[in-house]
Amino acid sequence: MLKEYTRPLAAPIDYDQNIFSVLEHRAERTPEDSLVEYKGDGGDWLSFSAVEFRDKVIAIAKGLIARGIMPGDAVSVISKTRWEWTALDMAIMSIGALTVPVYETNSAAQVAMIFNDSRVKMAFAENDAQRDKIESVRGECPNLDDVYVIDYGAIDTIEEYGRGVTTEEFYEREHAVKGSDLATIVYTSGSTGTPKGIELSHGSFVFITYSGINSMPDIAMKPNRRLLLFLPLAHVFARYMQFFCFAGNVSLGLSSNLKTILADFASFQPTFILAVPRIFEKIYNAASQKAGSGIKGRIFANATVVAKEWSAVQQSGEKMPLLLNLQHAVYDKLVYSSIMSVFGGHVEYAVSGGAPLDSSIAHFFNGVGLPLLEGYGMTETCAPTNVNPTEGYKIGTIGLPLQGVTVGIAEDGELCFKSPQVCAGYHNQPEVTEQQIVDGWLHTGDLGDLDDEGFVTVTGRKKDLIITAGGKNVSPGMLEASVMTSPVVNQCVVLGDRKPFIAAIVALDLAETNTWLKAQGATEMEDLAQAARNPIVYAEVERAVNAANELVSRAESIRKFEIVPDEFTEDNGMVTPSLKARRAAITEHYRELIDTVIYAGKK
Known part of the structure; x- marks a missing residue:
């Protein structure tokens, strides 16, 4: 390595243990603390204490044992962020099985690919739509047995199955799970191609969980810490933050509706937040x-x-x-x-x-x-x-x-x-x-x-590095991030590899664009095509591009941009589930625009 730095441990971390132990220790340390909070049907915040949530996880785990889930078996969860996701995740991993998260937005073909690659045996779907997606590919998934629907009482059903399993049987299974055992296979959203399954062990999670709270004691360890988590739990960042909360003195609030997030901030009153x-x-x-x-x-x-x-x-x-x-x-x-x-x-x-x-x-x-x-x-x-x-x-x-x-x-x-x-x-x-x-x-x-x-x-x-025809190396990330601070811009993709200058493709956010236009006293747009042609919108994008260009040298600056009349979504393959632009797919989709308009006569 050209450069190297290690941040020392303030205290040793025993990571030869399973991730359930983090929850167990919290239940022993602060049994009556509110640990997991969620919105009830009436909109009020309801909660599990640390002991209540630990016991709920054990009850679910007993049901999984009763249904024949063995160490190493894969169990999938396809759901938005909710307390049942968290409880299922902990229960699955506590008995040595593997949690396989799937984004709600994944297609049926992607579900089949993930289920077969990880040999999923059991699945929990949030609702009819997710269950139907699974059932549409069941014939392609020979290892799949039970599918339960969370909205239709899946947790109660599993708990009922587990009533014949003793607590001693649960702990016998739990104690057998070591730090070196796999806890989960997480499939990356893949901005370049087919998702890859990443194997994460219990010990890896335990290590970074305790490292995290030791590195951020102001956030994790002071009394009455509160986190409102609204990122999808299929994303490892969100899952990690659950464990971080359990290991610290943090109450975890779960919300999945970004439309109500400001109201949720007001009612939950977090002490820290995390977001993209x-x-x-x-x-x-x-x-x-x-x-x-x-x-x-x-x-x-x-x-x-x-x-x-x-x-x-x-x-x-x-x-x-x-x-x-x-x-x-x-x-x-x-x-x-x-x-x-x-x-x-x-x-x-x-x-x-x-x-x-x-x-x-x-x-x-x-x-x-x-x-x-x-x-x-x-x-x-x-x-x-x-x-x-x-x-x-x-x-x-x-x-x-x-x-x-x-x-x-x-x-x-x-x-x-x-x-x-x-x-x-x-x-x-x-x-x-x-x-x-x-x-x-x-x-x-x-x-x-x-x-x-x-x-x-x-x-x-490394893969995004643009080398212009003049030999200039350009990293597009900073330019793109700056342009995307404009209220009208949804995505910005910088171009220029082996081209004479740097350019950009810009996609708008129609709702945000109309909100902005209204604030300017201008007429709102009916669709993205109309918005893309609007001179006021064009001027705002041009302002954002000029501001971005001030951050870089002239050779790295965006000389030309085109506003496209399309929305970039996961469904049309332009972004990943975590909303990262699929650069190659976007470049290929707009190949004619790039070659005949942006770089016309400049080849």
């Missing part, structure tokens, strides 16, 4: 649009400038100018406090991951009073490898490695990790395992750098 950058961008844009274009709009615009300037000085370590401090205090009362109230009034920190965080958004929220602690992780590492600390965080970096994690920068600039959290390998793909994990080092495919204090910066993707 797009969520923070939408909140920023919503605040801007709510302010409008009159005097409120001018106040918000000035408050934004002050927040970013205040944050930049704070990050530099220089003395805060008196006038800037005074302006900041004024806008705190006029603007910032109302933005903070959107999150329920008790949020102290937010963790951002899953995609590059635009530094201007990070500086804005930091100035408002909510540090966005950018982190980094992969499915292959049970989620987090890095996160910014609550004190001494550096905007523009993904922070320090968690305790016990070693980060390396290879000769070609690739970001690599070595840690007990690294996956066992890729299911049924030994050749991929050999390529990606070399001498214990996981090769991430990302390009990065490491400073003297151990803070890591991601500079791009």
